[in-house]
Amino acid sequence: MSRHDRKLFTGLRRPPAPEGLKARALRAARAALAETSPRPGLAERLWASRRLRLAWAVAVVLLVGVQLYLAVPPTPQASASVVTERQESLDLLPEDPELMYLIRRYSPPATGLSEQLRPYRDPFEVTPAT
Amino acid sequence: MELVSEEIVMPRETTRKGQETAAARRDGELRELFDELAPDRLEALDRIWDLAADDLYGLALWRTGSAADAEDVVQEVFVRLARAAPKLARVRKPFAYMLSMTHRAAVDTLRGNRRREELAAAPALAIVDPELEQSADAAKASALLAELPPGQREVVYLRHFADLTFREIGGATGVGTFTAASRYRLAIRRLRKQMGVEP
Numbered sequence: 431m432s433r434h435d436r437k438l439f440t441g442l443r444r445p446p447a448p449e450g451l452k453a454r455a456l457r458a459a460r461a462a463l464a465e466t467s468p469r470p471g472l473a474e475r476l477w478a479s480r481r482l483r484l485a486w487a488v489a490v491v492l493l494v495g496v497q498l499y500l501a502v503p504p505t506p507q508a509s510a511s512v513v514t515e516r517q518e519s520l521d522l523l524p525e526d527p528e529l530m531y532l533i534r535r536y537s538p539p540a541t542g543l544s545e546q547l548r549p550y551r552d553p554f555e556v557t558p559a560t
Numbered sequence: 561m562e563l564v565s566e567e568i569v570m571p572r573e574t575t576r577k578g579q580e581t582a583a584a585r586r587d588g589e590l591r592e593l594f595d596e597l598a599p600d601r602l603e604a605l606d607r608i609w610d611l612a613a614d615d616l617y618g619l620a621l622w623r624t625g626s627a628a629d630a631e632d633v634v635q636e637v638f639v640r641l642a643r644a645a646p647k648l649a650r651v652r653k654p655f656a657y658m659l660s661m662t663h664r665a666a667v668d669t670l671r672g673n674r675r676r677e678e679l680a681a682a683p684a685l686a687i688v689d690p691e692l693e694q695s696a697d698a699a700k701a702s703a704l705l706a707e708l709p710p711g712q713r714e715v716v717y718l719r720h721f722a723d724l725t726f727r728e729i730g731g732a733t734g735v736g737t738f739t740a741a742s743r744y745r746l747a748i749r750r751l752r753k754q755m756g757v758e759p
Contacts, residue, residue, distance in 0.1 A: 438751050441698030444721045447617035448631060455613075455635040456605050463602065463642035 590654035712747035
């Protein structure tokens with residue numbers, strides 16, 4: 431504000447709020463305040479934050495994505511590689527019953543190995559005496 | 561445009577810096593009170609009143625041109641403030657926020673009461689100090705202020721009495737910085753001309 435502008439307002443003061451207004455306005459404000467909901471809790475305040483809501487949504491999407499990724503069955507190509515790998519084991523050690531059992535036990539049904547090696551049982555399994 | 565450029569490039573004075581500190585202190589206090597305001601913490605309202613009511617009443621009076629309307633506006637501002645209590649903790653500049661609320665409430669009042677646009681008599685927009693030698697000039701200035709359009713009068717009030725920057729005035733009244741400066745320039749030019757004050 432320039433010196434000339436100040437000169438225009440010399441001797442002028444801002445009028446104060448009237449005496450009775452404070453009681454009237456605060457009474458109305460208190461009534462309005464009583465009608466408002468109580469102060470929100472931590473969870474509500476967190477929910478009110480846009481960034482936290484976004485972070486929560488991203489975390490959920492990531493978790494769902496990882497869950498779906500892990501739940502997808504092996505692809506046919508992967509099954510073929512498993513079969514090849516385990517067939518090699520069978521060729522190398524065809525007489526090892528424990529290996530046969532383990533391959534049967536841990537091969538997915540889709541590979542066909544479990545069916546092929548059905549006769550092989552756990553060599554350490556204790557069978558009840560008859 | 562002369563006045564506008566003078567306002568913008570003028571270096572801030574020491575007193576202005578001191579006022580800035582006071583304004584920042586008031587904003588800090590208001591921010592704490594806004595954070596405290598809750599149905600079980602009614603005393604915060606009293607302190608908010610003491611810190612800001614005179615400024616809000618002055619703005620309402622200058623905008624509406626009516627003491628009765630200004631009282632209604634200030635009451636409405638405090639009611640709106642109470643209703644907004646749960647969100648007030650997020651307000652960064654409480655004083656400017658309250659001035660903005662006052663502006664909107666005053667505009668609402670004027671919309672609902674068009675007769676106030678035409679002021680029948682000069683209202684007491686400012687108190688004239690009778691002790692001063694220039695009291696006659698002050699009385700004349702007060703009467704001339706009443707003849708200004710409400711938008712211009714409001715900017716003069718916020719600039720001179722509330723000591724806001726044009727940017728803050730623009731924010732409080734919902735117009736651009738240069739619109740606020742332009743309104744101020746027009747008002748001051750008119751007042752200078754009618755008061756016979758040389759630029």
